[in-house]
């Protein structure tokens with residue numbers, strides 16, 4: 456209540472309190488306190504790329520921004536050139552043919568599409584299958600749309616894939632869509648085409664739309680190239696896929712991505728967006744066209760995976776040396792690390808939250824508690840490889856001292 460008067464109203468909706476995980480807010484508070492105490496912070500928390508796009512991409516953005524014909528509402532022109540280039544890239548990268556006009560929708564970042572898809576495709580009370588742990592916007596989008604989540608645990612014994620047979624007949628019958636994300640944030644797990652085939656078969660049987668978030672498609676390591684679900688024959692009858700320019704082309708701040716696949720879902724999302732926004736700033740579309748074209752013609756310029764692979768190798772080797780035997784990720788910018796054994800603190804019951812907080816206080820290294828991504832994330836922390844190699848090595852060293860209890864004054 457705002458006041459004691461008769462007209463007391465709250466100008467904050469109840470659904471706001473159900474959005475996202477408060478743990479991210481807490482981590483920000485811990486970080487602020489550590490900065491205030493004069494600590495040197497190494498922030499491996501948020502997964503925001505630390506590199507810029509290539510010079511040609513920045514030049515295209517700048518050139519387009521100087522033009523006078525770039526300042527109308529972008530939706531008026533329909534944005535076909537970007538969608539055509541996205542389609543060309545899908546063909547080049549995955550061998551997948553899509554129709555740019557009817558099977559691609561441009562997004563203000565894939566976050567925009569992920570946030571609005573349930574609103575565009577579901578009715579209040581519908582059921583949607585989500586991964587646990589999962590990227591926070593998945594659950595938030597269901598809260599906004601009044602849709603009910605059925606959580607699928609992703610566990611190491613199942614290679615972090617959902618057990619499709621464990622989902623009840625009743626839930627399959629009721630579900631509107633099933634959302635998955637490989638390579639995965641935060642787990643860094645991967646899925647192969649045979650899993651996608653099985654998934655599509657099941658989904659087809661029950662009329663469930665398969666939604667695949669492939670934000671980390673360009674961050675596969677040791678020669679591994681993450682596949683698109685649309686590589687499965689006939690997949691676009693049953694599936695849509697979210698692509699992001701943010702991680703693949705270091706364009707996170709530009710806010711652009713696209714959803715591709717099933718026509719009905721594409722047109723539903725486009726129709727919703729036509730009502731709530733008027734499209735991506737055209738210079739950003741122009742810059743993205745250059746990025747996608749360059750990725751086709753000069754792939755060496757756009758090898759974001761190479762940088763993160765080098766960081767991964769350096770960091771994992773260093774952590775192992777410090778005595779923390781975490782698994783080396785096959786893809787993504789994340790290390791999903793099982794909590795270490797800390798013999799110095801026998802008796803204390805560490806959760807992913809308390810260990811992240813104590814580690815930050817002792818070392819200045821920011822990581823995200825696994826619990827922030829759902830109950831199945833407990834017992835792990837997520838470490839993002841978003842600083843230069845020398846800083847990652849420094850982080851590993853500090854973490855090592857923390858794990859061994861060398862910061863503890865006897």
Ligand SMILES: *Cc1c(COP(=O)(O)O)cnc(C)c1O
Nearest residue numbers: 564565566590640670699701712
């Ligand atoms: C970063 C990220 C996104 C959001 O990407 P944008 O295109 O910047 O909105 C979507 N999904 C996952 C899993 C991510 O990690």
